[in-house]
Amino acid sequence: MTTPIARPDLSRNSHPAASDPSDSAAQLERLIGIMIRLRDPETGCAWDRVQTHETIAPFAIEEAYEVMDSIAREDWESLPDELGDLLLQVVYQARIAEESGRFSFADVARMIGDKMVRRHPHVFAGETLDADLWERNKQAERNARSEHGILAGIAPALPALIRAEKLGKRAARVGFDWDTPEEVLEKINEELGEVRAELPGGDKARLEDEIGDVLFTVACLARKLGLDPEACLRQGNAKFTRRIETMEAVLAESGNTLSDLDLAAQEALWREVKIRLAALAQGH
Structure with missing residues (x-):
């Protein structure tokens, strides 16, 4: 049986000052309570009630990339909001699991806390740090899960x-x-x-x-x-996007679009824009 969670007051966002460490716990409790309300089989949200582990899993990937995008753009104002969206996915998955008696959010937090302590004995147990410590600890965890072989533990669902x-x-x-x-x-x-x-x-x-x-x-x-191949490709994507958007802006001045040009003219404009953007990047 799953232990019921007391419902906190969700009607207002009252909490201690932001500098108070207890505020984090209070706000997390509020978020968990909100999810309980949303998933209530009788009074919850019709959409949220029917979601499963599988149906919401893709959103976690999407939210993680939005976090990365905010960081890449150094958009510190939007980052807390994007991190909140990502945190919601953890709370959501944990709530679905708790309803089935599998585990709770407390289990999730406890397990990652235990893992961080276990992987950092040089911080929490006074051991001497060495270069291979992290990987040895991870390998021990994989062995405990009966995951053997040099490629064990690399998730197939990764990009x-x-x-x-x-x-x-x-x-x-x-x-x-x-x-x-x-x-x-x-x-x-x-x-x-x-x-x-x-x-x-x-x-x-x-x-x-x-x-x-x-x-x-x-x-x-x-x-x-x-180099990080994902970062390399993101940079390539951004460069391609800048060049295409600049081409479109140049053509818009004369009321044209890319589809109005044949391939030879498109390639000529591409080369022109490439030179222009390179000069701008060098401060010319």
Whole structure:
């Protein structure tokens, strides 16, 4: 049986001063209470009542990326709101689990607290810090969960580019890696050759397989250079967006759009905009 949680007063946002540490506990209690009300089978929200672990899981990923976006833009005013959206997903999942008697929010908080203490014995137990301590502790946890093998614990549901970087990093720990970035570049060229070989046949499954090899190897090149492949791609996306939006702005001055230009004219404008933006970036 799940122990009932007393409902706090949700009618007003009264709390101690922001500097009071008890305020965090009070506001978290209020949020948990709000979720209990929303999930009430009789008086709750019709949408919230029917959600399941599976239906709301995608929102956690979306909210995490919105947090990342606020940080990347250094939008500190919106960051608390985005962090709140992410926290709501944890409270939501915990409430659904508690209704089924699986676990509660308290279990979630206790487990992550215990994990942080366990992984930081140099802080909480007076042990000497060494470079491999974190990974040894994580490996011990994986062993306790009967997760064996060098790739154990890397979630399949991670975004593919992030997972590629993690898989390559984990394999590199046992020496299964290229020695230099130049060797990775050679491998990329080899994989691109295999894509070219498949182009005439047009077999989508085979092309998907070969392009996957290219993308995985590119992620490994970024890792080998000490770069985050996800951050590299975000930067590439942002650069492409700036150039397209600038092209559209240039054309709008004459009442035209990109679709009014043929490919040759689009490419000429692309080169012009590329030079213009590069000059702006250099302060010219």
